[in-house]
Amino acid sequence: MFRSCEPAPENGARPARNLKLMDDSPELLVIGLTCNLVGLFLLANSIVFRSPRKLIAEFFNVDKGSMRPLRDYVLNKIQVVIGFLFLTSGFLLQALWAWPKIERPTPVLLICGGLLALAACVYFVGNLYSRRAFKRHLRDFFQTFPFPFERNLEITKQIGKAFGIEEGAEDSVEVYVGKVKRALGLPPAPTPSQEGSARSRRLREMAAPVPPVSEHL
DSSP states (O other): OOOOOSOOOOTTHHHHHHHHHHHHOTHHHHHHHHHHHHHHHHHHHHHTOOOHHHHHHHHTTTTTTOSHHHHHHHHHHHHHHHHHHHHHHHHHHHHHHHGGGOSOHHHHHHHHHHHHHHHHHHHHHHHHHHHHHHHHHHHHHHHHSOOOSTTOHHHHHHHHHHTTOOOOTTOOHHHHHHHHHHHHTOOOOOOHHHHHHHHHHHHHHHSOOOOOOOTTO
């Protein structure tokens, strides 16, 4: 048996060879683009490709009480998740294909890390802004349209949670509804004593004073 005359590969020669193989293989690029196309189709199908008849039926509440909107919502959610997975996989494959062509990877890594940190900050700021905007829209809505909070306690509790109102163990329904109304900028409901005093005051105002009887009659 004769030994090979080729020199043994030095340290780092095998990773360089692997990077060279990735650089010379366009299969990663083609597979990545295919994944992007599949992901885009799934996202578009969950958002755009909807039947006009279904849209008209939803507008006029024809399918009210039907399970079809719930089924479509679950299907659209699954399509969105799978579409993002395909898009992410396609971009990662394209990045693996293009990575060996980068001569200075350190600045690229720093820029990518900075973009990720910026995206996290933007998400945090957007989350705070969306909560404040949601509270403002709730105030505008309930100040425009009256709502029976006492008869819809579940919705009232959800509104209280949105404004960070805690429900105490000793709070009655009237007390908790008063807290929610104050958070919404609404006047609190009058108490029974206040209603009785206001009613008696209206009765006194409605009663006309009796003119004095003339002495000449």
